[in-house]
Structure formats: C-alpha cells, structure tokens
Amino acid sequence: MSDTDVLVRRFEEQRPRLRAVAQRMLGSRAEADDAVQDTWLRLTHTDTDTIDNLPGWLTTTVGRVCLDRLRSASARHEEPAEVAADASTAELVDGRDPEQEALLAESVGRALEVVLTTLGPTERLVFVLHDMFAVSFEEIAPVVDRSAAAVRQIASRARRRVQSRSADPQTDPARQRRVVEAFLAASREGRFDDLVSLLDPYVVLRADAAAVRMGGSAELRGSAGVAGFFNGRAQAAVPAFVDGMPGAVVVVGGRTSLALSFTVTDRIIGIEVVADPDQLRELDLVLDGGAVR
Structure with missing residues (x-):
C-alpha cells in the first residue's frame, strides 16, 4: 500500500468526526462536506511527517476552515446564523442520512444545533471543539489567535449562553x-x-x-x-x-x-x-x- 493510500485511509477514518464538527459549525450538510474537502486539500499540501497527532491536526484544521468561512460570510454581510435557524434546521431534521443522524445524536440534539447559531464565529468554534470534542484550549488557541487563558474565558462565556438557551437534556x-x-x-x-x-x-x-x-x-x-x-x-x-x-x-x-x-x-x-x-x-x-x- 502506497503512502498516499495510507493517508487516504486514515483521512476516511476521521471523515465522520470532521463532518460532525463542520456541520455543527456551519449548520449545513453541503457546506460541511465542502469544509471537509478543503481540509483534505490542506492535508495533501502539508508535510505529514511533521504532524504528530493526525486526528487532532484534522480536527483543528477543519475548525479553522469553518471559522474562515463564517468570518468571510460575515464580511459579506450575510447572515448564516440567523438563516440557518430556519432554513438549515429543516435540512438538518429532514435531510440527514442515518450515519449523520447517529453522529449528531451522540453529543447534541437539534435544539442545541439551533442554539449554536446564536454564538459568534469564535465562540462557536471554541465551544464545538472543546465542549463537544474535548480539544484542549492549548490546541484551539492558535486557531483563533488567542492565548489559552483567553480561549478558556471564551469557552466559559459560550457555555453559559448555550446552557441558558438550550432545552437539550445533554447540556443540562x-x-x-x-x-x-x-x-x-x-x-x-x-x-x-x-x-x-x-x-x-x-x-x-x-x-x-x-x-x-x-x-x-x-x-x-x-x-x-x-x-x-x-x-x-x-x-x-x-x-x-x-x-x-x-x-x-x-x-x-x-x-x-x-x-x-x-x-x-x-x-x-x-x-x-x-x-x-x-x-x-x-x-x-x-x-x-x-x-x-
């Protein structure tokens, strides 16, 4: 098996996790798949010998891709969060395949998905990566260009907002x-x-x-x-x-x-x-x- 084949296999093993991160960030299956594909392209242009923890690298990279997309949409004065609360919620409820339904059911209900859209891009990324996927504050810090201490504060603020708005029992x-x-x-x-x-x-x-x-x-x-x-x-x-x-x-x-x-x-x-x-x-x-x- 070639090195490329091994890399493809390892990436495919992580794809469901990466898609789950991206969908919670972006609120759309189509956009999530695009973000995962962008992550793959970044991986192919990276010296993998320098990556000590591939799953961690992929998780933070897809988070960075999603953050860039959210910030770009905000700069164009689009409203992905508010639109997602209605349009993409219908897609999330009715358009999931069984694999995606199982993934999302593991850690967050549909109510929480809508609540996430009320957070700003940075808050959403920090909350999703840390509170849903246990990525450390130190790993998240360079993604959002903040110190680990500042990321901890962002997570705490986001957590309070989510808990105050969400009816999902898993966030109780x-x-x-x-x-x-x-x-x-x-x-x-x-x-x-x-x-x-x-x-x-x-x-x-x-x-x-x-x-x-x-x-x-x-x-x-x-x-x-x-x-x-x-x-x-x-x-x-x-x-x-x-x-x-x-x-x-x-x-x-x-x-x-x-x-x-x-x-x-x-x-x-x-x-x-x-x-x-x-x-x-x-x-x-x-x-x-x-x-x-």
Whole structure:
C-alpha cells in the first residue's frame, strides 16, 4: 500500500468526526462536506511527517476552515446564523442520512444545533471543539489567535449562553453534574466497570505539569486507560463547577490544590486536571456552599 493510500485511509477514518464538527459549525450538510474537502486539500499540501497527532491536526484544521468561512460570510454581510435557524434546521431534521443522524445524536440534539447559531464565529468554534470534542484550549488557541487563558474565558462565556438557551437534556448542568458525581463515587469505591460505562470510548484526559508531578499522567486516551487511572482514586475530591463546567476540586488547608473539569455529552468525553497555583487562581471554582479558592 502506497503512502498516499495510507493517508487516504486514515483521512476516511476521521471523515465522520470532521463532518460532525463542520456541520455543527456551519449548520449545513453541503457546506460541511465542502469544509471537509478543503481540509483534505490542506492535508495533501502539508508535510505529514511533521504532524504528530493526525486526528487532532484534522480536527483543528477543519475548525479553522469553518471559522474562515463564517468570518468571510460575515464580511459579506450575510447572515448564516440567523438563516440557518430556519432554513438549515429543516435540512438538518429532514435531510440527514442515518450515519449523520447517529453522529449528531451522540453529543447534541437539534435544539442545541439551533442554539449554536446564536454564538459568534469564535465562540462557536471554541465551544464545538472543546465542549463537544474535548480539544484542549492549548490546541484551539492558535486557531483563533488567542492565548489559552483567553480561549478558556471564551469557552466559559459560550457555555453559559448555550446552557441558558438550550432545552437539550445533554447540556443540562444538573444532568451533567450527576454523571460527574457518579464517576467520582465509582472512582472512590474502585468500581472499574462503572467508570468505563461513564466514559466515552475515546475520552481524553489531560493534566498540567504540576498535576503530573503529583503523580498524574500528562495525557491518557481511551476509556480503559482513564478508568484504570481513576480506579480507587478521587478520595478527597468533592463536586464543584469549574469555569461553569461540572467538575471536582481537592481542598487542602482551606485552599484548592487540584481542580478537575469534565466535558460531558451522553458520557464523559474529556477531563482536564489543573494543579498549577497560578492557573488555579484564574479558574472560577464554585462548590455548593459558594466560591472556593
């Protein structure tokens, strides 16, 4: 098999995911397919030996393509978001093939698709990539030409807007928190199978350098690996909201030493662990009794 054939095969494996990202960004199947094709063309003009993580590269690249399209439409004074709320919603409801219906049902309902059109292009991209596909803030930052800290703030703002407007149960903070609480309980009690059942098969765990020094892993992928890491842990973790996301904190001596934020759709698809004191101070951490530090 030639190198080109291998690249084509690997791209086709990612096509459903890329189409899902693009459709949530653009609100149209036809435009999403065009964006995916543009992503393929960019890949063919890139030295693939320099790409360490092809799925991640493709996801951020299709996001960049979609962002360029949305900004270009705005510059021409078009109104893709508002038009999509009516015209493309009918297309999304009636025109999906079974594969696309299954993909979209995994993490977002039709109501949320319409809500996404109310976000600005940058907010929409950050929300879709991070909250739906667990792409890290560090990976998103160069796409939108912002710092990782600024991207985190954009995500928090977008999340609040989506949650305030959406009736989709998968974006309900109470439901998401119940999933996180069940995960923490299973972690404390060492119930490995329950942990696996609460995790998406492709879940991604990321931890900062400070958390790694405390005994964590910089990155883990897959439900079995992440469940194995948490199995029997989380003894001191208590549920909290981290920048508006369901999460948990570990408080020692009245101060937060560790924060975990969870990206939850039907299951947990992403976990971020922060232990760096400077980063912790930047987070909005809320327990049932109020804000903590």
